[in-house]
Amino acid sequence: MSAGSNRRFILLKMVNVIGLGYIGLPTAVMLASCGICVVGTDCNSALVKKLRDGKPNFIENGFETLFRSAVKFGIRFSSDYQPADIYIIAVPTPYCEITKKINPDYVCSSVGEVIKVCPEDAVIVIESTVSPGTIDRYVRPIIDENKLKTGKSVNLVHAPERIIPGNMIEELIHNSRVIGADNPEIGMRIKKLYSSFCTGEIVVTDIRTAEMTKVAENTFRAVNIAFANELAKICRLDGTDVYEVIKICNMHPRVNILQPGPGVGGHCISIDPWFFVGDYPDISRVIETAMTTNSGMPDYVLGRIYEIMKENGIDDFSRVGLYGLTYKENVDDCRESPTLQLLESQKRHFSVPIKVYDPLVTYDITANQYHNFDSFIFDTDFVVIMVGHREICDNMDKLKNKIILDTRNVCNLPGAYKL
Numbered sequence: 114m115s116a117g118s119n120r121r122f123i124l125l126k127m128v129n130v131i132g133l134g135y136i137g138l139p140t141a142v143m144l145a146s147c148g149i150c151v152v153g154t155d156c157n158s159a160l161v162k163k164l165r166d167g168k169p170n171f172i173e174n175g176f177e178t179l180f181r182s183a184v185k186f187g188i189r190f191s192s193d194y195q196p197a198d199i200y201i202i203a204v205p206t207p208y209c210e211i212t213k214k215i216n217p218d219y220v221c222s223s224v225g226e227v228i229k230v231c232p233e234d235a236v237i238v239i240e241s242t243v244s245p246g247t248i249d250r251y252v253r254p255i256i257d258e259n260k261l262k263t264g265k266s267v268n269l270v271h272a273p274e275r276i277i278p279g280n281m282i283e284e285l286i287h288n289s290r291v292i293g294a295d296n297p298e299i300g301m302r303i304k305k306l307y308s309s310f311c312t313g314e315i316v317v318t319d320i321r322t323a324e325m326t327k328v329a330e331n332t333f334r335a336v337n338i339a340f341a342n343e344l345a346k347i348c349r350l351d352g353t354d355v356y357e358v359i360k361i362c363n364m365h366p367r368v369n370i371l372q373p374g375p376g377v378g379g380h381c382i383s384i385d386p387w388f389f390v391g392d393y394p395d396i397s398r399v400i401e402t403a404m405t406t407n408s409g410m411p412d413y414v415l416g417r418i419y420e421i422m423k424e425n426g427i428d429d430f431s432r433v434g435l436y437g438l439t440y441k442e443n444v445d446d447c448r449e450s451p452t453l454q455l456l457e458s459q460k461r462h463f464s465v466p467i468k469v470y471d472p473l474v475t476y477d478i479t480a481n482q483y484h485n486f487d488s489f490i491f492d493t494d495f496v497v498i499m500v501g502h503r504e505i506c507d508n509m510d511k512l513k514n515k516i517i518l519d520t521r522n523v524c525n526l527p528g529a530y531k532l
């Protein structure tokens with residue numbers, strides 16, 4: 114074995130996780146709880162301070178305990194990038210609303226910072242979701258240019274994350290994963306790192322394949338949801354119950370239709386499929402139509418609200434209330450949420466924003482926002498269930514005398530309208 118390859122098997126001294134949001138923080142905490150020396154870095158110094166004070170920034174099943182354990186094991190938080198053997202980058206990867214292409218700026222800027230402090234032969238793992246080709250197009254040139262200037266080599270890996278907010282800790286442990294690396298030995302080394310907490314199968318492949326699989330998975334789900342949304346509209350005109358139809362269809366051994374809803378949100382399904390549309394506009398026809406169908410759902414719900422108001426002789430918008438602001442149930446993440454999209458669309462019609470309430474959104478993000486379930490219910494005659502949080506499922510009896518539009522199929526009360 115040459116000296117060069119020997120160097121790759123040095124004992125793991127430190128992992129620096131860059132970006133401590135929904136993905137980076139649970140990953141950092143999980144690694145630290147396994148006894149690995151971890152420093153979490155984020156450019157948001159207020160967040161770093163909160164974490165140092167022992168106050169994690171979101172609620173997740175099992176997260177609090179894991180966080181405490183990581184603190185016991187000595188996890189540190191900093192605004193500075195650290196010299197480390199392995200870097201895990203989990204920063205945002207938005208898309209450009211005009212071109213639909215990825216905006217790689219956050220990833221590039223963090224890679225640029227990492228190479229200033231990393232030692233020779235460090236491994237940079239991009240965990241952020243990126244469009245296929247992003248690493249070759251935007252990241253590799255930064256590494257190559259640095260090598261030309263300083264002679265320092267760095268190894269690149271892509272290890273996209275699959276966890277879902279609401280069940281993050283369970284999924285971090287049990288999901289299978291993909292690791293794409295230029296060098297299979299480095300791929301195996303990173304596999305070993307993730308195996309410290311992940312019991313699922315970990316496939317090692319090349320970077321380009323790893324990039325493609327992540328975007329393909331989310332696109333598959335987006336297209337399937339768009340189909341369910343379209344089916345919901347067809348079933349309504351046909352007078353059939355879409356949920357019953359989907360339940361029966363899914364008893365077919367080769368059919369698995371997802372659920373319709375008021376739209377898609379979050380950082381994955383509402384964004385990643387656009388990368389294909391941006392990069393392959395002439396080929397990604399099904400994907401583009403699916404994404405347009407999904408983004409049209411908040412408007413469709415608004416249309417249903419108008420229809421139901423008319424049917425029930427309600428003309429006072431102030432008696433209508435939207436339950437739920439987050440993009441899915443039992444999480445506090447409001448990014449790209451269908452409720453916010455609906456409110457935005459309503460604003461364009463110059464009307465007063467509809468009342469809104471979410472038990473997990475304790476700060477004000479929109480006008481007419483309530484912070485108490487009972488006062489919200491008291492002040493509304495027509496409740497639109499936009500998110501099926503545990504709270505409303507456990508308190509359905511409080512909606513007994515209301516007009517209800519249930520966009521999540523969580524309400525069994527007689528007379529509740531569906532999508």
Ligand SMILES: NC(=O)c1ccc[n+]([C@@H]2O[C@H](COP(=O)([O-])OP(=O)(O)OC[C@H]3O[C@@H](n4cnc5c(N)ncnc54)[C@H](O)[C@@H]3O)[C@@H](O)[C@H]2O)c1
Pocket residue numbers: 131132133134135136137154155156157160203204205206219222223240241242243274275276277278379380381
């Ligand atoms: N949230 C999800 O459900 C989910 C699931 C799978 C994959 N992903 C992917 O993971 C990546 C991260 O998503 P997220 O939801 O954790 O984002 P997030 O917005 O919750 O967190 C990102 C963090 O990165 C920090 N940051 C930004 N630029 C930085 C920089 N240059 N240096 C240091 N810190 C920086 C921000 O301050 C923020 O705290 C994205 O690519 C996303 O697509 C997200």
